[in-house]
Amino acid sequence: xxxxxxxxxxxxxxxxxxxxxxxxxxxxxxxxxxxxxxxxxxxxxxxxxxxxxxxxxxxxxxxxxxxxxxxxxxxxxxxxxxxxxxxxxxxxxxxxxxxxxxxxxxxxxxxxxxxxxxxxxxxxxxxxxxxxxxxxxxxxxxxxxxxxxxxxxxxxxxxxxxxxxxxxxxxxxxxxxxxxxxxxxxxxxxxxxxxxxxxxxxxxxxxxxxxxxxxxxxxxxxxxxxxxxxxxxxxxxxxxxxxxxxxxxxxxxxxxxxxxxxxxxxxxxxxxxxxxxxxxxxxxxxxxxxxxxxxxxxxxxxxxxxxxxxxxxxxxxxxxxxxxxxxxxxxxxxxxxxxxxxxxxxxxxxxxxxxxxxxxxxxxxxxxxxxxxxxxxxxxxxxxxxxxxxxxxxxxxxxxx
Numbered sequence: 001x002x003x004x005x006x007x008x009x010x011x012x013x014x015x016x017x018x019x020x021x022x023x024x025x026x027x028x029x030x031x032x033x034x035x036x037x038x039x040x041x042x043x044x045x046x047x048x049x050x051x052x053x054x055x056x057x058x059x060x061x062x063x064x065x066x067x068x069x070x071x072x073x074x075x076x077x078x079x080x081x082x083x084x085x086x087x088x089x090x091x092x093x094x095x096x097x098x099x100x101x102x103x104x105x106x107x108x109x110x111x112x113x114x115x116x117x118x119x120x121x122x123x124x125x126x127x128x129x130x131x132x133x134x135x136x137x138x139x140x141x142x143x144x145x146x147x148x149x150x151x152x153x154x155x156x157x158x159x160x161x162x163x164x165x166x167x168x169x170x171x172x173x174x175x176x177x178x179x180x181x182x183x184x185x186x187x188x189x190x191x192x193x194x195x196x197x198x199x200x201x202x203x204x205x206x207x208x209x210x211x212x213x214x215x216x217x218x219x220x221x222x223x224x225x226x227x228x229x230x231x232x233x234x235x236x237x238x239x240x241x242x243x244x245x246x247x248x249x250x251x252x253x254x255x256x257x258x259x260x261x262x263x264x265x266x267x268x269x270x271x272x273x274x275x276x277x278x279x280x281x282x283x284x285x286x287x288x289x290x291x292x293x294x295x296x297x298x299x300x301x302x303x304x305x306x307x308x309x310x311x312x313x314x315x316x317x318x319x320x321x322x323x324x325x326x327x328x329x330x331x332x333x334x335x336x337x338x339x340x341x342x343x344x345x346x347x348x349x350x351x352x353x354x355x356x357x358x359x360x361x362x363x364x365x366x367x368x369x370x371x372x373x374x375x376x377x378x379x380x381x382x383x384x385x386x387x388x389x390x391x392x393x394x395x396x397x398x399x400x401x
Contacts (some may be wrong), residue, residue, distance in 0.1 A: 011092070030263035035250035038169040039264040040326075042177055042236060042243030046319055047326040048268050048300060053170040055153055057249045060224030061116045062094070062234045063159030066139050068109050068188065069179040071124050077106035077184070079127070086132070087122040088177050092160055092226075094119045096201035103198070112158075113222065115205045121158035132156055147174055161226045176245050177236050180220070181281070189220030189236070205207055210258060211235055217253055217265075219243075223257070233257040237265050242300075246269045260351040272300035275307055284311035291317070294334035 029049060038053035039119055040046060047053075080102050088099040095117035097103070105127065112120040125135035139154040152167040152175075159165070179185045194205045220236040221353070228252035237244050246264040251257035256330045276298050283291040291311045299307045299319055308320045315335075317328045 007093045009105070030260075030267045032260045033251065033256050034140055034248040034260045036169045037246070037248045037260060037264065038173050039244060039246050039268050040173045040177065041268075042180060042238075042245045043329075044297065044299065044332070045172075045174065045177055045327065045329050046321070048244070048272060048302075048321075049264060049325050050170070050310045050324065053131065053173075053247075054151060054168050055231075056164065056166045056168060058161060058224045058226065058229035059159055059167045059172065059249070060161075060229040060232045061159045062222045062224045062232045062247075063154060063157065063165070063167075064112050064116065064117050064121055064224075065172070065179055065222050065234060066142065066154065066188075067124055067135075067157040068113055069175075069182060069185050070135075070138065070142060070186050071105060071109050071128060072182060074105075074128055077104065077109065079105045081123050081127040083119070083123050084126055087119045087126065090118045090158070090160075091124050092116075092158070094120040095196060095199060095205070097123060098199040101199045110188055110191060111192055111196065111205065113188055114191055114206050115196075116223070117156040118160065121156075125157040125346075134172055135285065143171070143175070144237070146177060147171075148176065149291070159224055159229075167247050168257050172234055172247045173223050173245050176221075176236060176247070180236055180245070186220060209233075209235070210254075211261060223254075225254075227295075229358075231257040233261055235265070236260050237269075239269050242269065242274075244305070268300070272302045275299045275301050277309065281309070283317060283333070284308050286311050286315060288338045289315075290336050290338055291315075292336070294332055297328075297332055329339055 003042050030051075030053050034051075036057050037050070038047065039049040041048060081104070082099040083099055083101045083103070083331040085099050090096055093116045095115050097117075097119045103123075105124065108117075108120040108124050111117045112124065114135040122132060125132045129135035129138055134152050135157055139157070140152075143149040143152045143154070149167075149171045149249075152171045153164055154167075155162040155165040179189070190212070192207050196203050196205050207213060209218075209221050209223050212221065215237075217237050217239045219236045219238050221233065223234075224232040230252060231254050233247070233251070235246045239245070244265055246261045246268075248257050248260045248264070250387050251260060276296065277293055279293050279295050281293045281297075283293065285291070292343045299321075301321060303321065310318050310320070312318060315333075316330065317327055317333050319326045
């Protein structure tokens, strides 16, 4: 009897737990040990998880993502690049370029991304801008003007420590989201290995990003390390038409960075469900302008409530998932001036009114014409009857005098 009561109590407790605390609420956020981290939807920029994501950090070699996308967007990856003494003598990880050696720009970009070659990064910078310092200015202009990043400042193309060379996990996620829209960048970022033949080095380069080698759904990224930054890692992944970007910064070890990234990716792929908003969905009105979606939008949700879409006073679209506010890609917005709509409607009303007045005038003439025709026919019939009656009277008078 006591055993039955115990089982009954366990059943009641389980029933109450499941009823009061739905599975979506019980799903815990990942326990991230890196000092800073963020997970975003690679298509929309929606933030799925963040930890100190706006805190300024030293990026180390994940800086090279910026160098790579600027080199790719420069236009001609087949251009020959001559290696300078400054490139040859740079510290840190290298692809062992020789001074005076000439290589295609594309090969340098690949060597920089796969083997984290600092010498390749310097050669790229000098080729594109004339000097490392001038290239850093271009990196900062790109971050500020193209992506509106306010917490990022670069001093070099490779990420070797400089106290003014800083960024955030959030900014690095946005940079990677931008870069992954470029097909040439995607192809290079996803390379697992590459045969390398140079004047001083003949080998096969193996990508330093371990997850790219071990997991098929990982599509690219970049790792980094200097003592001041700790271990930094940027990872892009794709699964079931869902694209995620994870950034971890200042991990205490390489394994911690990788484990944190796997936790983030598993969380993003397993704990969120898609919510679809159709093209034309109204987002809000701001200063006589109506904002709608320019195309279908899929957001990810891990709670029972539906994500809210709002427009800020700056004209920025946001989604709210729990306590996280995500700034979404502005290209998803379409805007229409209500003043234009109002003037258009006034013109349309005036046009309709004129048309109605014209129709009323035409109807009046038509009614008058029908009335006159009716009167004429009535008179004609009366006249015909009168003449017919008069003719009949004359015939009778002639037959009976």
